[in-house]
Amino acid sequence: MYITTDAVVIKEQTIGESDRLVTLLTRNSGVIRAFARKAKSLKDSKSASTGLLAYSDFSIYKGKDKYIVDSAELKDIFFNLRSDIVALSLAQYFCELAFMLVPEETDSEEYLRIVLNSLHFLSQGKKHPLLLKAVTELRMLAISGYMPDLIACKGCSCYENEAMYFVPSVAAIYCEDCFDLASAPSIRLSMGALTAMRHICYVDFNKLYSFSLPENALKELSTATERYLTEVLGRIPPTLDFYKTIAS
Ligand SMILES: [Zn+2]
Numbered sequence: 143m144y145i146t147t148d149a150v151v152i153k154e155q156t157i158g159e160s161d162r163l164v165t166l167l168t169r170n171s172g173v174i175r176a177f178a179r180k181a182k183s184l185k186d187s188k189s190a191s192t193g194l195l196a197y198s199d200f201s202i203y204k205g206k207d208k209y210i211v212d213s214a215e216l217k218d219i220f221f222n223l224r225s226d227i228v229a230l231s232l233a234q235y236f237c238e239l240a241f242m243l244v245p246e247e248t249d250s251e252e253y254l255r256i257v258l259n260s261l262h263f264l265s266q267g268k269k270h271p272l273l274l275k276a277v278t279e280l281r282m283l284a285i286s287g288y289m290p291d292l293i294a295c296k297g298c299s300c301y302e303n304e305a306m307y308f309v310p311s312v313a314a315i316y317c318e319d320c321f322d323l324a325s326a327p328s329i330r331l332s333m334g335a336l337t338a339m340r341h342i343c344y345v346d347f348n349k350l351y352s353f354s355l356p357e358n359a360l361k362e363l364s365t366a367t368e369r370y371l372t373e374v375l376g377r378i379p380p381t382l383d384f385y386k387t388i389a390s
Pocket residue numbers: 295296297298299300316317318319320321
């Protein structure tokens with residue numbers, strides 16, 4: 143059986159002298175792992191197209207118990223990321239998120255679009271890294287079955303209040319009147335940060351990245367989406383830990 147798909151290499155591992163085991167975020171087949179023979183050899187056409195963060199057109203042969211990359215043609219390599227260690231570490235975090243959240247052998251088009259867009263904007267430097275981080279974290283969670291309830295206060299159903307609190311453990315928001323600060327860890331959200339969270343969860347994909355926020359609201363947003371992500375996963379992904387170490 144043959145699969146032809148565009149995909150991003152979200153993990154790569156050297157096998158023996160010259161082969162690679164690559165983990166691919168595909169368009170229609172979820173995340174798959176495939177062998178790329180001779181891909182470590184610089185003379186081989188697969189060398190660049192199967193490296194980490196490469197976006198390529200793949201032809202993959204499905205053998206008895208494993209996938210084998212037959213050919214891979216490079217479409218984009220997000221070149222600017224290679225020279226910026228902070229951006230590169232955020233890009234690797236996006237890849238790890240896809241690895242953790244995307245199911246195998248399933249339609250994965252929106253996940254691929256999120257990763258491609260986030261890597262593109264990150265590489266171009268045209269969007270704030272915290273905006274890209276928040277969009278990638280929250281939208282991926284939302285489409286993975288962890289859509290939080292951000293429509294109104296869970297207590298009184300009000301839409302907005304002086305302050306609203308996002309509570310990761312219940313995946314919902316509470317207004318100031320309904321929320322007892324001592325009852326559960328929470329993040330205080332300004333109206334701007336809450337509006338951005340609603341936008342990320344509910345808007346059509348085409349408008350997903352079309353918003354901006356002042357720096358302080360972006361920090362609230364990023365804190366809220368990150369705390370929700372670690373609540374859902376039950377741990378801090380190592381690539382997130384590393385990004386935070388070098389970004390601060
Ligand atoms: Zn309320």
